[in-house]
Amino acid sequence: MLQDNPTGANSSATAHERGRERQILWAGALLIAATYGLGRYAYGFFVPVFRVEFDLNTNLIGIIAAGSYVTYCLAIVASTVLTPRLGARTVAVGAGCLATLGLAMVTFAPTAGVVAAGVLIAGSSTGASSPPLAQAVAHAIAERSRDRVQTVINASAGAGIAVIGPVAFLTQEHWRAAWFVFAAACAAVTVYVAIALAASTGERDDAAPRPALLPRPLLPSGSARLITASALMGAASAAVATFGRDVLTSIGRMSETSSTTAWILLGAAGVLGASAGDLTRRWGLRAAWSSTMALMGCATVLLASAPGIDVVAWAAAAVFGASYMTLTGLLLIWGTQTYSLSPAAGVGLAFLVMALGQAAAAPIVGGLLARYGALPAFVAAAVLAIAGAFLGPTRATDPCRAR
Structure with missing residues (x-):
């Protein structure tokens, strides 16, 4: 006669929980590194070459930088409102798409105007990324691990910035190739986030939206x-x-x-x-x-x-x-x-x-x-x-x- 094995069941549940925690942590860390490190801060490191390539003056450089604050604020408001309605996965994937689109625009930009538009779009991805990841962690991670996972994900922005610096220093003359790699990396991260958050949070695109704004x-x-x-x-x-x-x-x-x-x-x-x-x-x-x-x-x-x-x-x-x-x-x-x-x-x-x-x-x-x-x-x-x-x-x- 077969007997229940509660110890084995608990062990299986714990293993599943740890696997889900790792998936969300990696998805969140990579998305924050991509949106903050690449999407928002890459522009500052490449300003010297943009100044020469597109004949940017100091005023225009400052306007572009200030505009990134505006798009960040608009994006974080939109993300905060949409995340409870559309789900963490959908909004997080949207943030990755914004970063990819903005970086790609800069890669192939023929004029300073296109560079500015690309920087503003890529910069908005930072505002869009944090709220959905916070919700994913809060809803899918056990309370004892929640704070640590949240802060590890958040700190990955520093890793993104640390990577940008040496790349910018070494590729000033070939900046388009560097930005193409940045855009490709963001695209890959976005695909991974879509897969990982769907598997770990149980969200699907047809999830019923919540009505509260x-x-x-x-x-x-x-x-x-x-x-x-x-x-x-x-x-x-x-x-x-x-x-x-x-x-x-x-x-x-x-x-x-x-x-x-x-x-x-x-x-x-x-x-x-x-x-x-x-x-x-x-x-x-x-x-x-x-x-x-x-x-x-x-x-x-x-x-x-x-x-x-x-x-x-x-x-x-x-x-x-x-x-x-x-x-x-x-x-x-x-x-x-x-x-x-x-x-x-x-x-x-x-x-x-x-x-x-x-x-x-x-x-x-x-x-x-x-x-x-x-x-x-x-x-x-x-x-x-x-x-x-x-x-x-x-x-x-x-x-x-x-x-």
């Missing part, structure tokens, strides 16, 4: 602190993110090679943001947030203090990259916990407000830099980081501390 409640308890902290984090990061490399080259007189190295290190160190989930579990979200915001503020001041000393600038860039990516991971956790019934909305809101904070602060920091110099401008940004360090979730509402 907005999360309910729209502003749950704790959302005000989340919104304010996200805005301050974005504003505090604007100095280095927008003007850091320019300060190294124009004020510090750093060579193109050294400044590129600084940004490669910034991206590579961003991979350390994968530790955000472990920090949250060990210290609690509030302590992890406060300490990392303070660290980002210190890195901001350090970079402006000695922009002409390579080792110091490289160290500052690396610390900034690690702290920035960790903070985005913490925002991701914070957003999904605050909006537990609609994780895509929580992530979308946090990342949208962060981008708006960057966009609002950039011209202010630029004005301070022009009038008073790099150090006072960067110190002002660091002050915002210190202020934001006091705006983590309250101890009573920190779910990680309460576990």
Whole structure:
């Protein structure tokens, strides 16, 4: 007579769960690396060759960069609204398609206008990618692994940026070939995401759309602190993110090679943001947030203090990259916990407000830099980081501390 084997059944279920976790992790990590690393940040590394190839002036370069913020914001709003209705897989695949299309347009661009359009389309893929991945993880990954998977996926943006730097440095004269490879890589990632998320989340294209356009409640308890902290984090990061490399080259007189190295290190160190989930579990979200915001503020001041000393600038860039990516991971956790019934909305809101904070602060920091110099401008940004360090979730509402 056959007997049930609960131990074997549990083992099989655990193996299936781990396999599903690996699929979602790889799909999410590759999509974030493709959309953030290739879709959004490749343009900045290739600006010197675009300036010559398409006769771009400084104003047009700045307009294209500013436009990427606009398309990012529009895409993240659309993604946040559409993910609960269409499903995580459909929106994530759409993000990959945007990145592929934008990169392909730049590859074959005959004019500066086509380059601009391609950069804006590719840049919008970053806003479209985070909300569906957050929902996929929240719905398909066990709670004990959820924070770690979320933050590892998020930190893969740093890996994408780290890859872009050396490629850009080595292929300036053959930039179209490099961008063709970028587009092909994004296409391959998009196909993999379509397969992996369908298999791991059980979603299909004919899944019934959900009717709700907005999360309910729209502003749950704790959302005000989340919104304010996200805005301050974005504003505090604007100095280095927008003007850091320019300060190294124009004020510090750093060579193109050294400044590129600084940004490669910034991206590579961003991979350390994968530790955000472990920090949250060990210290609690509030302590992890406060300490990392303070660290980002210190890195901001350090970079402006000695922009002409390579080792110091490289160290500052690396610390900034690690702290920035960790903070985005913490925002991701914070957003999904605050909006537990609609994780895509929580992530979308946090990342949208962060981008708006960057966009609002950039011209202010630029004005301070022009009038008073790099150090006072960067110190002002660091002050915002210190202020934001006091705006983590309250101890009573920190779910990680309460576990």
